[in-house]
Amino acid sequence: MNALNIVEYTHTLGAQAKAASAKMARASAATKSRALLALARLLRENTAALQADNALDLAPAEANGLSAPMVDRLRLTPKVLETCAQGCEQLAAMSDVIGEIVGMKQQPSGIRVGQMRVPIGVFGMIYESRPNVTIEAASLSIKSGNACILRGGSEAIASNKALARLVQQALAEAGLPEHAVQLVQTTDREVVGQLIAMPEYVDVIIPRGGKGLIERISRDAKVPVIKHLDGNCHTYVDDPCDLAMAVKVADNAKTSKYSPCNASESLLVARGVAAQFLPAIGAVFAAKGVEMRGCPESLALLQTVPGAQLVPATEQDWSEEYLAAIISIKVVADVAEAIAHINRYSSGHTEAILTTDHRHAQQFLREVDSASVMVNTSTRFADGFEYGLGAEIGISTDKFHARGPVGIEGLTSLKYVVLGEGEIRI
Amino acid sequence: MNALNIVEYTHTLGAQAKAASAKMARASAATKSRALLALARLLRENTAALQADNALDLAPAEANGLSAPMVDRLRLTPKVLETCAQGCEQLAAMSDVIGEIVGMKQQPSGIRVGQMRVPIGVFGMIYESRPNVTIEAASLSIKSGNACILRGGSEAIASNKALARLVQQALAEAGLPEHAVQLVQTTDREVVGQLIAMPEYVDVIIPRGGKGLIERISRDAKVPVIKHLDGNCHTYVDDPCDLAMAVKVADNAKTSKYSPCNASESLLVARGVAAQFLPAIGAVFAAKGVEMRGCPESLALLQTVPGAQLVPATEQDWSEEYLAAIISIKVVADVAEAIAHINRYSSGHTEAILTTDHRHAQQFLREVDSASVMVNTSTRFADGFEYGLGAEIGISTDKFHARGPVGIEGLTSLKYVVLGEGEIRI
Numbered sequence: 068m069n070a071l072n073i074v075e076y077t078h079t080l081g082a083q084a085k086a087a088s089a090k091m092a093r094a095s096a097a098t099k100s101r102a103l104l105a106l107a108r109l110l111r112e113n114t115a116a117l118q119a120d121n122a123l124d125l126a127p128a129e130a131n132g133l134s135a136p137m138v139d140r141l142r143l144t145p146k147v148l149e150t151c152a153q154g155c156e157q158l159a160a161m162s163d164v165i166g167e168i169v170g171m172k173q174q175p176s177g178i179r180v181g182q183m184r185v186p187i188g189v190f191g192m193i194y195e196s197r198p199n200v201t202i203e204a205a206s207l208s209i210k211s212g213n214a215c216i217l218r219g220g221s222e223a224i225a226s227n228k229a230l231a232r233l234v235q236q237a238l239a240e241a242g243l244p245e246h247a248v249q250l251v252q253t254t255d256r257e258v259v260g261q262l263i264a265m266p267e268y269v270d271v272i273i274p275r276g277g278k279g280l281i282e283r284i285s286r287d288a289k290v291p292v293i294k295h296l297d298g299n300c301h302t303y304v305d306d307p308c309d310l311a312m313a314v315k316v317a318d319n320a321k322t323s324k325y326s327p328c329n330a331s332e333s334l335l336v337a338r339g340v341a342a343q344f345l346p347a348i349g350a351v352f353a354a355k356g357v358e359m360r361g362c363p364e365s366l367a368l369l370q371t372v373p374g375a376q377l378v379p380a381t382e383q384d385w386s387e388e389y390l391a392a393i394i395s396i397k398v399v400a401d402v403a404e405a406i407a408h409i410n411r412y413s414s415g416h417t418e419a420i421l422t423t424d425h426r427h428a429q430q431f432l433r434e435v436d437s438a439s440v441m442v443n444t445s446t447r448f449a450d451g452f453e454y455g456l457g458a459e460i461g462i463s464t465d466k467f468h469a470r471g472p473v474g475i476e477g478l479t480s481l482k483y484v485v486l487g488e489g490e491i492r493i
Numbered sequence: 494m495n496a497l498n499i500v501e502y503t504h505t506l507g508a509q510a511k512a513a514s515a516k517m518a519r520a521s522a523a524t525k526s527r528a529l530l531a532l533a534r535l536l537r538e539n540t541a542a543l544q545a546d547n548a549l550d551l552a553p554a555e556a557n558g559l560s561a562p563m564v565d566r567l568r569l570t571p572k573v574l575e576t577c578a579q580g581c582e583q584l585a586a587m588s589d590v591i592g593e594i595v596g597m598k599q600q601p602s603g604i605r606v607g608q609m610r611v612p613i614g615v616f617g618m619i620y621e622s623r624p625n626v627t628i629e630a631a632s633l634s635i636k637s638g639n640a641c642i643l644r645g646g647s648e649a650i651a652s653n654k655a656l657a658r659l660v661q662q663a664l665a666e667a668g669l670p671e672h673a674v675q676l677v678q679t680t681d682r683e684v685v686g687q688l689i690a691m692p693e694y695v696d697v698i699i700p701r702g703g704k705g706l707i708e709r710i711s712r713d714a715k716v717p718v719i720k721h722l723d724g725n726c727h728t729y730v731d732d733p734c735d736l737a738m739a740v741k742v743a744d745n746a747k748t749s750k751y752s753p754c755n756a757s758e759s760l761l762v763a764r765g766v767a768a769q770f771l772p773a774i775g776a777v778f779a780a781k782g783v784e785m786r787g788c789p790e791s792l793a794l795l796q797t798v799p800g801a802q803l804v805p806a807t808e809q810d811w812s813e814e815y816l817a818a819i820i821s822i823k824v825v826a827d828v829a830e831a832i833a834h835i836n837r838y839s840s841g842h843t844e845a846i847l848t849t850d851h852r853h854a855q856q857f858l859r860e861v862d863s864a865s866v867m868v869n870t871s872t873r874f875a876d877g878f879e880y881g882l883g884a885e886i887g888i889s890t891d892k893f894h895a896r897g898p899v900g901i902e903g904l905t906s907l908k909y910v911v912l913g914e915g916e917i918r919i
Contacts (some may be wrong), residue, residue, distance in 0.1 A: 089862075093859065178870050183866075239874070271893060319918060390520060438908055447917075455600050455606060482862075487742075488870075491628075
């Protein structure tokens with residue numbers, strides 16, 4: 068497509084989404100569940116066909132030398148498709164939040180005032196190679212009564228087109244508008260620039276991808292962005308603490324998986340427990356091949372650990388999201404210094420304190436300015452499913468609108484509902 | 494100041510606000526109340542001095558031929574100052590929402606997950622000539638534990654400087670940082686452009702003023718804007734309805750005050766009651782000198798009203814916010830046509846249905862896509878105080894973050910709080 072056609076195409080998608088969103092907002096809970104159950108059924112019935120379409124993406128990806136993890140993320144296995152189908156069924160089973168009325172109270176004038184949860188309207192989602200995100204986004208959009216425009220990675224275009232056809236079939240079976248979920252059918256990058264600059268059609272943009280992509284979108288967008296930048300998460304081991312628990316939790320926070328944004332990238336240790344705690348956790352990290360980038364004080368205490376990979380930390384390390392078998396380590400005086408360090412260097416994603424002191428726990432919870440603050444547990448729990456949101460469309464490191472894991476409620480808004488019996492304002 | 498100095502000056506304000514916001518977030522409810530009560534006392538003690546400073550603004554305003562209503566809005570009378578002082582006392586008496594934890598539930602993993610209300614950080618407020626807004630914004634900022642940067646109208650600069658000095662004195666008395674509330678000390682317009690483009694320091698911008706100002710700020714801002722565009726509010730008189738109540742409420746919605754954004758600018762009438770209702774409301778409007786811009790069908794029914802000022806409505810009238818003794822009137826078939834008309838032409842502020850039919854009321858509440866939807870009462874009630882919010886910093890016609898009247902909660906955000914006992918993620 069040429070530039071003019073891209074503008075026209077994207078505006079058509081926008082206008083169609085807007086029109087569909089009004090119908091989706093009115094759809095009953097039963098109708099939306101019907102569409103979700105139909106989608107689950109269609110995913111299972113078409114597993115073989117979807118794998119054939121997926122192969123059209125996998126072949127060039129492998130030929131072009133895409134890294135093995137990237138190819139894995141692109142692959143639609145029967146297990147991935149079954150997980151998608153089960154996700155749709157779980158959403159169908161959840162009670163509907165749309166139309167819920169909260170806080171209805173009578174005011175001195177006699178009017179009763181409350182708030183009703185309604186869909187936000189139209190959201191645009193921009194994501195990379197994983198085609199299962201197409202189903203996650205589509206199913207959340209249906210459940211929340213929104214319309215959406217999905218722009219997946221170009222490597223997954225054949226898979227995404229096949230999945231989007233099933234979504235539209237499921238919508239049609241339930242009598243819902245097919246434009247409620249639209250996949251951008253071209254891989255032209257100019258579409259993204261258009262999609263993020265149509266406030267008349269799109270209410271919010273949700274990008275998923277690298278920091279560069281998200282920064283670029285945030286800078287250029289003319290509509291709100293639910294943005295997730297990096298996850299430089301901290302675990303702080305306090306004095307006093309349960310040392311055995313601290314080793315177990317700090318280990319889990321770093322090593323249970325290296326790639327997720329909720330893995331801890333930095334370990335802060337109170338001076339009072341450092342001599343006991345650091346050799347213990349150091350031995351665990353050494354055994355798992357985790358490189359430790361420490362402050363001078365922590366390196367001195369880790370010196371005796373057999374096989375430890377020790378590197379002096381630079382200023383840059385305190386801000387780093389490694390997503391790898393590397394952790395930065397710093398000894399701090401107390402909880403106040405830990406909080407100050409976190410509020411300076413953290414990306415505002417998730418931080419945990421491991422402590423047995425009630426006042427320290429309370430201070431950490433109140434004063435750490437991050438989307439999730441935790442006591443005595445692993446930062447790896449920062450996740451929509453683990454938080455009981457039923458689903459997750461992303462994790463917001465912003466303070467405006469949604470913060471932390473974003474589930475269905477993040478795709479809704481509250482409007483005021485006022486019930487009267489003829490009251491007038493004097 | 495030259496352009497370079499403006500950039501430097503605004504960045505200094507931003508950095509100071511950011512530093513103060515961390516201290517404000519930690520301030521106890523008692524400390525914040527102490528500052529608010531000190532401010533109330535100082536406003537009363539300094540009434541004469543404030544009026545003297547105010548005179549420095551009033552003299553040039555009158556000399557320059559500012560309109561009488563504008564001069565009135567600029568004037569700090571003892572009554573205006575007493576209202577400001579009482580507002581501060583009311584805020585001091587309200588319970589603190591900061592630190593409130595909601596929705597704490599245990600998840601299958603054992604962790605307990607809830608959300609804690611925290612200040613949003615730093616807000617910038619851009620407003621016009623009313624100097625009492627300086628006190629409203631400062632007091633809301635203190636109560637909500639935020640820091641703020643206030644940029645008032647140039648006509649009110651002497652008054653605002655005097656008020657801001659009292660605010661800083663009150664902050665100091667309570668031991669809070671003086672940079673928690675900063676007034677921009679120059680009237681240079683370039684400051685606004687800088688203030689809305691410092692995401693590193695400012696979390697949200699709240700403009701109050703004309704539509705042009707707000708559109709310009711929304712277009713250029715690099716941070717979220719709580720924006721309030723126009724209020725083209727509708728009152729829909731349904732079939733069936735209580736006709737006497739409908740006349741009383743429709744009259745109040747239009748004529749109790751012409752200038753507020755929550756006055757009804759458009760009256761929709763169901764065909765089944767139009768022949769009875771329109772002559773009755775027409776007589777009320779005629780007696781009050783309200784010009785009626787009607788569709789052909791409504792004009793035919795209003796023809797017989799003595800003294801009625803009747804004008805055929807143009808397409809433009811359906812979108813108009815008159816803020817004057819003018820109303821547009823249209824006969825519609827039913828509630829569905831009323832909803833469709835509103836969703837097409839409304840600015841999304843406030844709409845009311847006057848009905849005795851339960852299903853029509855429910856349909857209107859669900860399907861009208863505006864910040865406030867009302868049954869059997871006057872659109873004039875759309876207001877933070879009337880809604881029991883205790884205060885109002887603005888009214889949002891957006892769906893993102895805050896919608897409708899914005900009180901203290903609109904200046905806060907929810908962060909996740911997770912409490913564990915050593916749980917790890919498998």
